[in-house]
Amino acid sequence: EAQVTQNPRYLITVTGKKLTVTCSQNMNHExxxxxxxxxxxxxxxxxxxxxxxxxxxxxxxxGYKVSRKEKRNFPLILESPSPNQTSLYFCASSPRVRDEKLxxxxxxxxxxx
Amino acid sequence: xxxxxxxxxxxxxxxxxxxxxxCSYTVSGLRxxxxxxxxxxxxxxxxFTLYSAGEEKEKExxxxxxxxxxxxxxxxxxxxxxxxxxxxxxxxxxxxxKLIFGQGTTLQVKP
Numbered sequence: 772e773a774q775v776t777q778n779p780r781y782l783i784t785v786t787g788k789k790l791t792v793t794c795s796q797n798m799n800h801e802x803x804x805x806x807x808x809x810x811x812x813x814x815x816x817x818x819x820x821x822x823x824x825x826x827x828x829x830x831x832x833x834g835y836k837v838s839r840k841e842k843r844n845f846p847l848i849l850e851s852p853s854p855n856q857t858s859l860y861f862c863a864s865s866p867r868v869r870d871e872k873l874x875x876x877x878x879x880x881x882x883x884x
Numbered sequence: 885x886x887x888x889x890x891x892x893x894x895x896x897x898x899x900x901x902x903x904x905x906x907c908s909y910t911v912s913g914l915r916x917x918x919x920x921x922x923x924x925x926x927x928x929x930x931x932f933t934l935y936s937a938g939e940e941k942e943k944e945x946x947x948x949x950x951x952x953x954x955x956x957x958x959x960x961x962x963x964x965x966x967x968x969x970x971x972x973x974x975x976x977x978x979x980x981x982k983l984i985f986g987q988g989t990t991l992q993v994k995p
Contacts, residue, residue, distance in 0.1 A: 775927075802981070804981075804983070811987060813890075813971070813986055813987040814928070814971065814985035816982060816983060819981045819982070821981055827981055829982060830982070830984070861927050863927070868980055873918075873920075873928075873930060873983070874930075875927030875928050875929070877925075877926060878925075878926070878927055
């Protein structure tokens with residue numbers, strides 16, 4: 772089944788403890804992106820990647836890191852999480868950067884205490 | 885600054901009561917405007933893409949239209965299963981890697 776898989780689905784952590792949220796797609800898509808969703812603010816783009824080894828900042832990249840060493844994987848890294856990074860995170864992919872249709876994962880609900 | 889604003893924030897309709905959702909945008913050169921549907925606890929699901937003013941797209945009870953400043957999502961004779969949050973997003977020609985979303989409109993359709 773074609774899909775974007777995020778793990779974990781739920782995560783509770785403490786301030787300063789490094790964490791990684793994984794994202795994997797099995798559709799051979801070139802483009803991948805991370806978003807956070809907060810009430811009243813909608814979806815905001817964190818980072819995106821147009822292809823392997825090519826990443827760029829979205830609108831809210833502070834406090835986050837990404838890497839794209841393989842086409843299928845695009846992990847989101849929080850080196851030192853803070854409470855203001857408590858949010859619902861979505862990974863998405865599409866065949867090419869100019870493609871219209873993004874395929875989203877099911878989301879990761881992160882709570883930083 | 886590129887910006888997307890959706891209205892209303894929330895909309896309650898009776899089954900069969902048609903209405904429209906609005907998406908106003910400011911972008912430096914529009915490459916595409918997108919509509920997504922999001923159900924609680926799930927990721928957004930693609931509905932439509934519109935590229936130029938005057939364009940219209942339809943899917944079942946939904947019809948999306950586009951002008952130079954805004955887009956409308958018309959819902960004709962909605963059913964309870966149409967209840968969801970509807971998201972609008974724009975992609976600028978100058979930076980196709982970035983997608984800017986509005987805050988969404990949460991639609992509730994009562995039987």
